[in-house]
Amino acid sequence: MATMLVPLLALLAVTGIVAYVGGRLGSLLGVRRKCYLYIIAGGIILAALTTSQLTASQDSLLVDRAYFISGLLLGLIFYVFIWLLIFELLRPLLRIPARATGVTVVLLAALTTGYGVWNAYRFETRIIEVTVPELDRPIDVAVLADVQMGGHRGRPYLERAVAEINALDPDIIVMPGDLADSTAILKDENFSPLARLKAPAYFATGNHDTYIDEKRLLAIAEKQGVQILHNQVVSVDGLQIAGLDYMKSDDEAFDLHPSQGKATIEKMLPTLGLDPIRPSILIHHSPVGISYANKAGVDLFIAGHTHGGGQIFPATVLAEWLVFPYSSGLYRVGKMQLFVSPGIGTFMLPLRIGTRNELTLLRLRREHTPN
DSSP states (O other), rough: HHHHHHHHHHHHHHHHHHHHHHHHHHHHHSSSSHHHHHHHHHHHHHHHHHHHHHHHOOOHHHHHHHHHHHHHHHHHHHHHHHHHHHHHHHHHHHHOHHHHHHHHHHHHHHHHHHHHHHHHOOOEEEEEEEEETTOOOOOOEEEOOOOOSSOOOOOHHHHHHHHHHHHOOEEEEEEEEBBBOTTTOOOOOGGGGEEEEEEOOEEOOOHHHSSOOHHHHHHHHHHHHHESSSSSSEEETEEEEEEEOOOOOSSOOOOSSSSSSSSHHHHHHHGGGGTTTSSSEEEEESSHHHHHHHHHTTSSEOOOOHHHHHBTTTTTHHHHHHHHHSSSSEEETTTTEEOOOOOOSSSSOOOOOOOOOEEEEEEEEOOOOOO
């Protein structure tokens, strides 16, 4: 039921935004034939939704370019909608002529969208200290999440990220999914910067990795020296690193981005053979199945997927209430700690507003327990 309800509500919301933007902006600007605005806005939204699917299935740079452009214009429409609402609330106070209001709204939406694009192509580094019981020695873990190579970003962006990670000088690198979301980007040369990572890198797939040619992506990543953790555990200096494929937490859970397999964290995690006495990291793309990870004795759960809790404002405010109770940052959940990376990529809209791209260095230090 929820699988059908969520897309239906999204469609109704999009239809409402198109109707409001076309009608209200048309009235403010004195457009006589508002149907043209409805057609343009509806066409942009349809193009963005269509190309977001085609970029995964079609090996076409043209589709990737159309995906970027339509997503950019969709962001502009969305912020026209937001600024129209703001001016509607302020109308009794401002008393600005209708046409001037319309022009101002479009200019402000364009500036907001421009800022969002600029913000989407820069990233910041953050260093967080995390205490882990029974750790043999300090270990620095770099987190590279949600790069989403494809229509929004290519090799130059990945080169910048790799250079920044190497400057942090981590002991290991974990990659909790969504390395790519385009079939056209799946060329060895586009992912060649990964070969320059100075520390061992461990990757677990995300939902977007499964939408494209997953086997091809994983083969390319392995060529660059990235180790794929396909529902398995490796040991590094006494630290257990477990990686799970993208999956639901359990059979009853609703997943807005359903996985293709029937495996769940509840069923899969106990089969990995994690030693609850030894320190452990679990890598899974989405911050779900928290209770099962806690039960398995995981010390640190590392995830991504949320894009900082919605990627753009006001989704950043609503996401934590409606979708992602753990949206960004470090949390203590029972005996376990959970880190959710904002990631360094974008989906659908090539914008970040109210969030930031982040490369994170988790400094794992032994937790001193009282005798």
